[in-house]
């Protein structure tokens with residue numbers, strides 16, 4: 001079995017994005033992620049993004065390389081990456097939620113593993129990821 005890998009980064013939108021821009025972006029991203037079997041979620045607020053990706057390491061890296069080339073954002077910074085025991089968002093080829101700027105800021109400033117080297121390689125134990133996933137699970141509960 002291929003071992004799983006997860007990656008979280010933050011970035012800054014190059015301009016305020018309208019719903020139609022975001023829809024086009026997500027449509028494209030979801031088709032691609034499905035082909036690569038990458039799942040995750042994208043959170044947008046106050047012209048900032050935080051995105052979580054999970055899948056086989058080579059697939060996550062390939063998708064991240066593609067994401068880094070997109071012109072709609074800049075200043076990409078990886079907050080954390082590491083191995084994963086099981087997918088957390090297996091139904092989502094790319095979930096999406098708009099969030100208040102304060103929440104996106106909190107997430108990008110949360111404690112990620114780069115600040116907690118003793119957590120070693122397992123991303124699931126990171127407080128930053130727990131925060132992100134708990135926000136996402138609340139969003140999913142709301143739309144159900």
Ligand SMILES: Cc1cc2nc3c(=O)[nH]c(=O)nc-3n(C[C@H](O)[C@H](O)[C@H](O)COP(=O)(O)O)c2cc1C
Pocket residue numbers: 025026028029030032033042049051063066067069070071072073094
């Ligand atoms: C914030 C953000 C998230 C993205 N997420 C994904 C993704 O999950 N998977 C993917 O294949 N591409 C992703 N992309 C890339 C877009 O789907 C698309 O290729 C890109 O925005 C093309 O725009 P451009 O040609 O104007 O640069 C992302 C792009 C941005 C800006």
